[in-house]
Amino acid sequence: MFRDLSRPIETGMPTYPGDPEVTLAPDATHEADGYATSELRTGTHAGTHVDAARHTLPDGETIDEQAVGRFAFEARLVDLRPLEPREAIEPEALPGPSDVDAEVDLLVLRTGWASRWGSDRYRDHPHLTPAAAERCRAAGAGIGLDTFGPDPTPTAGGGLREDDDEPAGTPAHDVLLGSSLPIVENLCGLDDLPARFRLYAFPFRLRDGDGSPVRAVAEWEG
Template sequence: MYRDLSHRIETGMQTYPGDPEVTISQAATVSDDGAAVLDVHCGSHTGTHVDAPSHTEPDGDDLEDRDVGEFVLEARFVDVAPCSPRERIGPDALPDDLGTGTDPADILVIRTGYDEHWSTDNYLDHPHLTPDAGRILHEADCGVGTDTLNPDPTPTTNAGDDEPEGFPVHRQLLGAGLPIVENLTNLEGLPERFLLYAFPLSLADADGAPVRAVAELE
C-alpha cells in the first residue's frame, strides 16, 4: 500500500519567502495545437522537495551527484502534533534509540500537524528543530523530513530574538550529506517504520528539487 505525502504544484502556491513564484499556464491545447502542453515556472525548492548539500554548503554535492538509490529512504516516524507557533522541537522529542540498533533509519519523519496551515500566513510561523536536535540527528547519521517549510525557523515578524539565525540544522545535516525533505503532508497515522520514496526531478546543477514523496506501507 502506498500513501502520497506531497503537496500539489499549482499557480500561486506557497513558497519560502523570496523564492520564485509558481505559475502554471496553458502553452498549447489539443483543440488549437493538436497536443496539450503546460508552461511551468517554479524554483528548485517548490512544494514538497528535497535539499541537496549545495543548498547551504559552498562545496556541497548537487542532487545529480547523488545515486538515485539514495532517495529510497528507511524512515522512522515521530508525531509531535499539535504544536504551537514557532515551537522549538528539542532532543526530548526524538526517539531515544535513534541511530542505534541493528536497523538504523536514514531519515526521521516528524509530524507537527502544521501542514493544515499550508498556503496561509500561519504556515510561516511553523515549529522548528533546535540546533541540539539537529546535532543528535547528525550524530545518528539520520536526515529529517518535516511537514513544515523548514526544519530551521523561517524569518517572520513573529520571530523571537532568541531564535537561531541562519540555517543551523540545514548546515548540520546537509554538511554531512544527510537528506532533508520539506513540505511533507498527509503524515497522520503513519507507522513507526516505513519506506519513503523521494525521487527528485533530474535538474542540472540542482541545489534541490520537487519530489513526489510516497510512503510504502506494509
C-alpha cells in the same frame, strides 16, 4: 499500501518567503494545436522537495551528484504533537542514536503544521534547535518535515522572533547537509501513518541543482 505525501504543484501555491512564485499554464492546447503542453515555472524548493547540500553549503554536493538510491528511505515516524507556533524542538523530543535502528535513515517529524498550508500561519512552524539537528546526525538519520524546513521561517512581517532567541541563518540545515543527511520538506498526509515505512522522494536530475521538487510516496505493508 501506498500514500502520496506530496503537495500538488500549481499556480500560486505557497513558497518559502523570497523564493520564486510557481506558475503552471497552458502552452499548446487541443483546440488550437491538436495537442496539449504546459509551461511550468518554479523554484527548486517549491512544494514537497529535497535539499541538496549545495542549498546552504557553497561547496556541498549537488542534487545530480547523488546516487538515485539515496532517495529511497527507510523512515521512522516521530509524532511531536502538540507543538506551539515557532516552538523550538529540543534534542530530548527526538530519539537518540541508541533508539534508532541501524536501517532507519530518515526521521519523519509530524508537527501538525500541514493543516496550516496556504495561510500565513504556516510560516510559524516549530523548528529544530542546532542541538536537535546534532542528535539526528549522531543517529545517522536525516529528517522529513510537514513544514517549510528545520530552521525558523521569517514571519509574515519579514523577521524572526528575537524575543524567543530564534537562530538566524540555517544551522539545522548545515548540520544535516554537512554530513550528507537528507532533508525532505513540505510533506503532507502524515496522519495515521505507521511507525515504520519506506519513503520514496526522487528528485529531478537538475545539473548542479541545490534541491528539487519530488513526488514523495510512502509504502508499507497493509
